[in-house]
Each structure stands twice: as structure tokens, then as C-alpha cells.
Amino acid sequence: MPANLTQQYHKAEAAYRRAASPEEELECLQEMLRELPKHKGTDKLQAELKQKISKAKKDAQTAKSQKKGPSFRIPRQGAGRVAVIGGPNCGKSRLVGELTRANPPVAPYPFTTRELSPGMMPWEDVMVQLIDTPPITADVFDPNVLSVVRGADLVLLLVDMGSDDGIEQLQEVLDQFAESKTGLGVETYLDENDIGKAYTKTFLVFNKMDDAEAETRLELLREFVTTEFVELQISAEQPRGLDELKRAVYESLDVVRVYTKMPNKKEADYDRPFTVPRGGTLLDVAQLIHKDFAENFKHARVWGSEVHDGTTVKGDYVLHDKDVVELHI
Ligand SMILES: Nc1nc2c(ncn2[C@@H]2O[C@H](COP(=O)(O)OP(=O)(O)O)[C@@H](O)[C@H]2O)c(=O)[nH]1
Numbered sequence: 001m002p003a004n005l006t007q008q009y010h011k012a013e014a015a016y017r018r019a020a021s022p023e024e025e026l027e028c029l030q031e032m033l034r035e036l037p038k039h040k041g042t043d044k045l046q047a048e049l050k051q052k053i054s055k056a057k058k059d060a061q062t063a064k065s066q067k068k069g070p071s072f073r074i075p076r077q078g079a080g081r082v083a084v085i086g087g088p089n090c091g092k093s094r095l096v097g098e099l100t101r102a103n104p105p106v107a108p109y110p111f112t113t114r115e116l117s118p119g120m121m122p123w124e125d126v127m128v129q130l131i132d133t134p135p136i137t138a139d140v141f142d143p144n145v146l147s148v149v150r151g152a153d154l155v156l157l158l159v160d161m162g163s164d165d166g167i168e169q170l171q172e173v174l175d176q177f178a179e180s181k182t183g184l185g186v187e188t189y190l191d192e193n194d195i196g197k198a199y200t201k202t203f204l205v206f207n208k209m210d211d212a213e214a215e216t217r218l219e220l221l222r223e224f225v226t227t228e229f230v231e232l233q234i235s236a237e238q239p240r241g242l243d244e245l246k247r248a249v250y251e252s253l254d255v256v257r258v259y260t261k262m263p264n265k266k267e268a269d270y271d272r273p274f275t276v277p278r279g280g281t282l283l284d285v286a287q288l289i290h291k292d293f294a295e296n297f298k299h300a301r302v303w304g305s306e307v308h309d310g311t312t313v314k315g316d317y318v319l320h321d322k323d324v325v326e327l328h329i
């Protein structure tokens, strides 16, 4: 990695990884190129970016002429986005239904969920967006599922432990991703040796552990499939293990909560925290409130566990979980 990449560059790179269309990819790549410090040490990266830009331009042209565009446009909401994926009938819709207020159709036959359906999962005082997806098999792999996985902060890969087919179905899903430019990873990252390949952090979730033969199947599964993903055992139906799952999901997002307070008010707005990635600054929060707000922002006072109450700070102040901030413009 060349030295001194700006924060803007890293943001554009993260957005590039999530891009859902060639147009978005192009915008992000152009931003990355603008933000890249131009010197000998970045020659290689510059060349790579230019190569990707010309490819994205072509792709954007093709997409335009086919007039298809991405058919999935679910706005991001809440502290993060989680894709729930797996083979047919493994309980994806049931799980999303249990964890959110959404009501995706649940049925004892495969291929019920043809479209993507989002729902919001409450955890403590924040919300996390879950997206239910159509099943993946050796024959069927909806490109929309790929875009959702690519743009997600976390993937829950469900395995049907209530059926003898669960192991094979899991293998089929893993095989599909192995052949794709979108990968399932222990962490989220861009593959530096394979242009355009991006991995999204994945948890392996064994569902239907209430089934009498689930334990036996799990032992068998371990003989055939090895992954390094974090593993969780649940029953969406019973339900069992869902609190642990929710906590693990929230923690994996690695965000901090911030409560804002108006200068003229005594109490902060504790109902609706803003969330920013850990390491985020006051300016990031100001940006979330309003673009103008970030531009006109002068200073803030902070109350929290790591600072003296009411300390005056500038935009580069790094936030801690549950800080209360009073922004002044
Ligand atoms: N025993 C048991 N059945 C479940 C569980 N989760 C889902 N199911 C059942 O499995 C079937 C498929 O569920 P569904 O959510 O539609 O699967 P999807 O195709 O992955 O969305 C339904 O009959 C559910 O009631 C579970 O934890 N235990």
C-alpha cells in the first residue's frame, strides 16, 4: 500500500466496494483517482485505477444501451446492512420475520422469496437493516443477490439443519461464490491481487437446530465442509439463539452510537442515536445530519465516558460509543 492515502480515498474505496451499478463504480473510481496523491510511489495504483475506470465506462455504456440498470434499489437504513442468504427452504424468510417487523412470506416449499425484501431489526436503541433474498442453488444464482452481498456489511449464510440436503446445499452456495467476483470472507476486504474481487464478512448460521437430527447432521457436515467463518447455532422457529445472533450481528458492524443535543435543550435526543464506524469523527456525524451542517460546523461540546463533561472539541474529535454531542454552527 502506498503511503498517505487520504481519508477521502478510503471512503471512496469503501463506496466502490459497495457499488451496485457500473455508474456508481465509475463515480467512485474517479473520486479515488482524484484523491490519490500523484507521485512515483503511486504510479502502479494510478495505472490500475485508470484501467478500472475505462472498464467501468464500457460497462456503464453497455448497461445504458440494455436499459436494464440495477433492478434493486433498496436505500440503506440504520446502523448497517445484513444480507440473509442460503439454499432453498433453509429458513431465511422465517429468520428475517423473527428478527424484524417485516413479514416475508414463509412457506414449506422452496423458491418462495423471489424478490429481495428488507426489514429493520431492533437491537438496544439502534436498528439494523436485514435483507431477505431468493435461494441460491447450483442452477440458480440471481445477480441481485450478488449486489446485495457486495453492498452488505455482513452476510448471514444459513444452513438447513432440518434436512439431509443441508450439507450439499451449503456446498452449492459456497461453490457459486467461489466462481464469482463477489466473495464470502472472514473479513470484508478488496482482493488486491484480483481486480474487482471483493469479499464481504460472513457468519455461518446453522438453522433448525431444534430438529431431532440436527446435531448428527452438524457432525457430518464438519467432515465435509470446512470454513473459517464465525459459526452460530439457532432455531428461527422455536426460537433459540436469536439474542446471541443479534448481538453478534451488531458487534460485527463495529459502529459507535452518538446522541445529539440541541444547544438550547437540556436533554439529548436519546431515542434516535446516529451511528458512525468506529474511529469516526464529529464531522462524520455533522455530515449525517446535513451537508450544510458539516460545512458550517464550528465546534462541539461532548459528554461521555472518555472526556470531561462538556469538553469543547473540534471536528476531528474521534467519537466513543454513547457520546452526547452538542453541535455549534
Ligand atoms: N423446525 C424448524 N423449521 C423451520 C425453522 N426455520 C424455518 N423453518 C421452516 O422451514 C420452512 C422454510 O422456511 P422459509 O423461511 O420459507 O425458508 P426460505 O426459503 O429460506 O426463506 C418453513 O416451513 C419454516 O416454517 C427452524 O428453525 N426450525
Ligand SMILES: [Mg+2]
Binding pocket: 092, 093, 094, 105, 106, 112, 113, 133
Ligand atoms: Mg424465503
